[in-house]
Amino acid sequence: MAAATPAAVLLLTLLFAIVLGTLTGGAMFEDTGGPRLERSAIYVLQLGIGLGSMALAVMLAARYVFGRPIMTWMTAAPHFRWRLLLAGAALTVIGVGVLMFADWLMNPGEFQMPIFDPNSSLALKAFYALAVVAGLFVAATAEEAVFRGYLLQQTAAFTRNVWVLIAINAAAFALAHLEFDPGALAARALAGAAFAWAALRLGGLEFAIGAHVATNLMIAFFHAPMLPDDPEVSGGLDDTIIEAALAIYMVLVVELTRRSPRLMAPFASTSSPT
Template sequence: MITHFPFLQTVTERDRRWPRLIAMAAAMPLAVVVLTVAFIIVLGTMTDGRIFEGVQGAPLERSADYVLQLGAGLGAMALAVMLVARYVFARPIGTWLTAAPHFRWSLMFWGAGATAVGLSVLMALDAVLIHNTEYQFPILDPTASLGLKFAYVGAVLIGLLVAATAEEAVFRGYVLQQTAAFTRNTWILIGVNAVVFALAHLEFDPAALVARALAGAVFAWAALRLGGLEFAIGAHVATNLMIALLQAPMLPEDPPAAGGLEDMVNEVLLAFYMVCLVEQTRKMPRLMGAISSPASTGLPSSDGP
């Protein structure tokens, strides 16, 4: 299926010229290293090196530091990719984020809220009907002080927002549009993005691969159908935030995922819910903004790529 999407309208023949692709491949690793080192120096200076120390305290404290470090690292890498792409392909960074005139914050918040509602229902059903357990909310940990709980919530909000934005900008922004420079077939675009996103996490347990591939496919579908990354960023943040607030603190020593058949069923149900949500969102002009007309949201076309 070949379609035209507003999010791909800035992708031109220039984006598949080999000299530019070679320049991107050569400059990107160097930019990532430089910016990552710069972020490490800045964060280390601002915190007197405490943020990089191995904290041996409460799980919430260790998780807060870990999520902030994760956000800073992914943010630095994404910024490096975007800056290099900006100069190599000579177009504004915003073109990899949205096809709308401005970033649609309301769409991002809608994506976060609607995803959180659906995911909370699935998590509750999973706990009660399948695993017969009760959630032990990390933020209700009786051994943690009120100040630590507030600090934990703030840290995961900031860290996960930066991390999700970084991943969406790289995978659903740069990678998706770079793939579109060579094909406009919708299923190839989504399939490539899903596989790359899953493999990039370097966790090869089948359940983890399926979960991330489904997430990558849904977020790619959202970017194409809604004309930007806003919804996907919100949904991505909400997904990780629900885990951090309702299941367990994120820690570097967490074991690899090893889910069973019921976990894969949950992932499929969540993906189905997200696709339905995206299609419903397309019918909301206030959220879609300037690209809300049917003619600009990726209807099938007989034209070539």
């Protein structure tokens, strides 16, 4: 894997760069002007394709080295559980919605409400919505496949201690975003820990993917659009408390989901991906 992964990432990333560079005239991930929502939509699509290419490279390398179908890195169930993904998304929207509303009451000026932008046409807002749904779905699936799929399973080759597995995964997830503000690191680590718990308890990535996508979409729709020139993420004590509350909520809904025969019915294996 140490040899195959960089080779696969380099190959697919190079292919992605050539295709995207040709389509954009070399302006990859650059602010090319135009309406703000349009620039954000294009950027999120590029980000999704880029992260998707790198994750696909890791999955293909793992497929080659371990001789395992790619789906075995995603779920221990016989089939990918789309119903569980939708449940993760819906439950997360509720939790994030409540916390964002509380944050809005305390800091209303921080919420730009992109989806309700009065200066953008209905067509532009529809394009923005479709683009961020597609781009963030691919990006979240890519991150979950690499961190809660491949990395979590490989870490389990060295330890079966659940708390060590979650701590390593959370730290790796936080550091991989390359934003080292203490608040940003804490927020990403808490999110990574919650997603790792979901993967371990539910035997797959479906719930975590849905929760990950929903969290990012709530931010993109109601907080602020993502742009290439965004400042580095930072957060204070209030943001860390909100992230901690969201992580606790995630743990609770994962435990409730685990007890749902309807959602867990397709899970025929007694083993988790780790």
